[in-house]
Amino acid sequence: MKKLNKTKNALVLMTAMLALCACGNVKQGETNSRPAAETGSSSMTEAVSETSTTEEESSSLSESNAESTPDTSKEESEQTSDDGKIVPEDVKSVSFRYYIGYNIATGDAIKDSIPCYTIEITGDDLEKFKEQLPGLTKIDKDKLSEEEEHMMSHEFWDSYELNVNDDVYMFIGKKYGMDRDHRYMFEFPAELMDIVERTAQEYNDKNVYRYLTSDKMTVTDKNGNSSEVTDPEQLKKMQSIPYYAVDLSDEDFGDETVAYVIDTHDGEQLDIFFASVLGKLHHADGTEEYVYTDNMEDYLDSIYKYTDSWRAEHGIEE
Secondary structure, eight states, X not given: OOOOOHHHHHHHHHHHHHSOXXXXXXXXXXXXXXXXXXXXXXXXXXXHHHSOOOGGGGGGHHHHHHHHSOOOOOOXXXXXXXXXXXXXXXXXXXXXXXXXXXXXXXHHHTTTTSOOEEEEOOHHHXXXXXXXXXXXXXXXXXXXXXXXXXXXXXXXXXXXXXXXXXXXXEXXXXXXXXXTTXXXXXXXXXXXXXXXXXXXXXXXIIIIOBOOOOSOOEEEETTSOEEEOOOHHHHHHHHHSOBEEOSOOGGGGTTOOEEEEEEOSSSOEEEEETTXXXXXXXXXXXXXEEEEOXXXXXXXXXXXXXXXXXXXXXXXXX
């Protein structure tokens, strides 16, 4: 799982909740990302490298989610609809925004360093939203047991922010959603979440993600041990892990340790930072950029650090 610095994590998440705000709209096919070398911020870097979380790491989310989830205990007088409805009957437009690899609160806290994407729902997908969104109703917490309310709070994760009619904003996750302005919870339809995730994935695949494409790679760990990747499945996995550029500079990485260096034998080299989801990509033409590397370090750990063959190769006994 990704490594978290608890103190910095708490500070970043607290900052996020004080600074929740919408990033610039990006229509489908565009992003608001800037060239990697344009700017950088050391405080943002710490947040990027040490608070990264993904939905696949559900076992590590409970503690940090408890800190990052907005307060759901607003008084009933603050609710805006007597019948519990969240979205008006006449749904005209739906869009959503997100950060890759980060929930909305964390992404908003470090938005100067990572791109935010906004996509508009159209066509048949929009029709399904028009049909189902008006049926969303707030959950009456008075009818929940303390255990049920606690579980619901911990299961909520602000993976995306949905915008309906440029008026209603809501954070949504796998099972639950929360109105941004009034903070009441509701169940979010699985079919609509599937549409959001599919749409985001299709956009990422077409416009954002890049991959290591070389058929020959050599991996060197931080102790200088080098191994050529010869296993076809391992090579295929490394070629399938996406990365994307982040807006950081050398000044932000003075204290970072390189855990692995991937030499692709085509002039490219990718440095993977220790205990991080970030890396530095060296191009054949001499240019460099910092990138979000997803779970590449964890995968390399699984190959070179924990396998019996690696222990035997390096004379390490359990």
